[in-house]
Amino acid sequence: MLKVIAEDFIRPEHVEAVMPLYRELVRLTREEPQCLAYDLFTDQRQPGHFVFIEEWPDQAALDAHCASEHFRRLVPQIDAFQSKPGTYTLMDAAF
């Protein structure tokens, strides 16, 4: 099992513009057969800081997600509103 935290930093004045893109990305990603969890959160203390918490069976499933039509179409549109590059953390259960 692969756990992922992916963080985006959107310019606060563009949060409303980006929300429909995030909604579509979450909806279509959850339809991927290998997607175990794909939830989006907002940081209470930093407007524009969006955090995905994801779960995939393995790296190949994550790679397929990143190669999907919806990912390749929507993520560049989202990134057009970013204040700085996003980050991601790939994780295993500690025990």
Add this chain to the structure above:
Amino acid sequence: MLKVIAEDFIRPEHVEAVMPLYRELVRLTREEPQCLAYDLFTDQRQPGHFVFIEEWPDQAALDAHCASEHFRRLVPQIDAFQSKPGTYTLMDAAF
């Protein structure tokens, strides 16, 4: 619902020493009546980077966790092995 990411940075040479403390912290926290989720992960690319993903009904439940006997006893023992201060992010579901 309150989602929390709490990140610890442990000196890699002390990862084995800290694991029993994390195991006890996770076991006892999951017994808290208001704990909805409390899972610990390790960063695949950064040894010693531990990430808790937590879920609580509200801030009061998180405050009660941080005031618990096991938190106040174990966290300072864990922090004795850290390479730099931990961080945390408090989050709401985006939609």
